[in-house]
Amino acid sequence: MKMNAQTLVSHKREWEKLGVKLPEFDRGAMVAATKEHPIWIHFGAGNIFRGFIAALQQKLLNDGLAEKGIVAADTFDYDIIDRIYLPFDCLTMNVTLNPEGTTSREIIGSVAEGLKADSSDPAQMDRLREIFRDPGLQMVSYTITEKGYALNRTDGSLMPVVQADMEEGPRKARHAMSMTAALLYERFLAGAAPVAMVSMDNCSHNGEKLKSSVLTVAKAWVRNGHVGQDFIDYLSDEGRVSFPWSMIDKITPRPHKTVEESLTADGIKDMAPIVTAKNTFIAAFTNAERPQYLVVEDRFPNGRPALEKAGVYLTDRDTVNKTERMKVTTCLNPLHTAMSMYGCLLGYAFICDEMKDADIVELIRRLGYREGLPVVVHPGILDPKEFLDEVLTRRLPNPFMPDAPQRIATDTSQKVGIRFGETVKSYLAEKRDLDSLVSIPLALAGWLRYLLAVDDRGNAIEVSSDPLRDELQEKLAGIVWDRPESYAGQLRGILRNASIFGVDLTATPLADKIERYFVAELAGLGAVRRTLHAALAE
DSSP states (O other), X not given: OOOSHHXXXXXXXXXXXXXXXXXXXXXXXXHHHHHHSOSEEEXXXXXXXXXXXXXXXXXXXXXXXXXOOEXXXXXXXXXXXXXXXXXXXXXXXXXXXXXXXXXXXXXEOOEEEEEEOOTTOHHHHHHHHHHHHOTTOOEEEEOSOGGGGOOBOTTSOBOHHHHHHHHHOGGGOOSHHHHHHHHHHHHHHTTOOOEEEEEOSSSTTHHHHHHHHHHHHHHHHHHTTSSOHHHHHHHHOTTTEEOOOEEEEOXXXXXXXXXXXXXXXXXXXXXXXXXXXXXXXXXXXXXXXXOOEEEEEOOOTTOOOOGGGGTOEEEOHHHHHHHHHHXXXXXXXXXXXXXXXXXXXXXXXXXXXXXXXXXXXXXXXXXXXXXXXXXXXXXXXXXXXXXXXXXXXXXXXXXXXXXXXXXXXXXXXXXXXXXTHHHHHHHHHTTOOGGGOOHHHHHHHHHHHHTTOBXXXXXXXXXXXXXXXXXXXXXXXXXXTTBGGGOSSTHHHHHTOHHHHSSOGGGSTHHHHHHHXXXXXXXXXXXXXXXXXXXXXX
């Protein structure tokens, strides 16, 4: 049985016998209404969107609180649309991995249309422009990862594609931010109707990042004579174009073999994952944990879906910021990054298996409870300790969550400044004793040791992708994993780089501690384990 619009109707009983929850609304009517006058378009058609955000709108549709769904578009990997969306009529098999070992299956049918944001495809661009010209469009949301908002290379220069977009103007936009600016210009020309631009990516001040990048492109177009200053005035008026901040939290790992096998065993066709031309590993199903949080600044100048009735926290910007800081700098993300480094070095394939390792558990418990919580700001809507308790006792140990430390280790250079640097800055601001920190310097030492691409058993390992990987590995040249004497101060230049860590660590006692741990981890087989255990026992 293949998952598509026809079998939802013709094989309804068969789906239900397999324990699959189906959409409870007239999907044909929803698709027609959405295509005629869309209210929500989302950029970034990957797993977090399909397994979380699209499911929110499905709940509203099921409960009779909405009539329209979402248009999904991808700005980067068009194979996702061609090979995952269109063959399945934009449906997703959403598999929830419950901590108690059960799974729940639901076909998400709230996506009405899948598009490619590709300026070289006239038909796709015409449709996107049509959507943005519709005055009823309320919301444009994003899950394109933090890299999707970046306009500059690591040396500070503009990416060539962005430079070309700025010179050539809105009609040839290719970068996600240029594309956004171009489509907003279309909306401006069609009457300048209001709209909310909502980043739902897992990064600090995401709405601010989105706004800054869009305005940077648009201002370049003003300088190059492509648009007028009145377009900048439109983008800058939060009463017409808002950029709400948000905090999102739901672990959605890559599709796992056991989930694929269970679906296939039940006769559900074409569930095998694919690898796209751009190396996206994706399937017609998603697998994700049950806990989920989405906190959004309630700033929607053209109205919005009743997201609060689907479990979303709608609040003010300050509360969003505090909630995001709680998660990203204290209660989840730092723990994930710290354990991913040591998980890779100690040979683990799954996060849940790391939670059986006493040293790793002590590392992240100390990181959360002893080093992070004392400086966290209570957001009011979620209790930090209760959130941390859930992470440590239910979410990370979930044996049915096939998440890998190697996935979490991706782009670590872009994360450490927020996940660890913000706590360091809080300690400095509050004049707390930096010498009391153990897990943070251990995590940073572990990351630098990981960049040597050799694990604690002396085996070569693949270092996950990172925009600074080659540059950092070059700075570490000459250091040998089993020769502490090969260290000759190579870390100092890295540790003083405030653009990586948020602060110049060499101006703090932490640099010496990181160096000490790092050198200890160079003492041959088992040195990483011995260092980790000894430091946490201090």
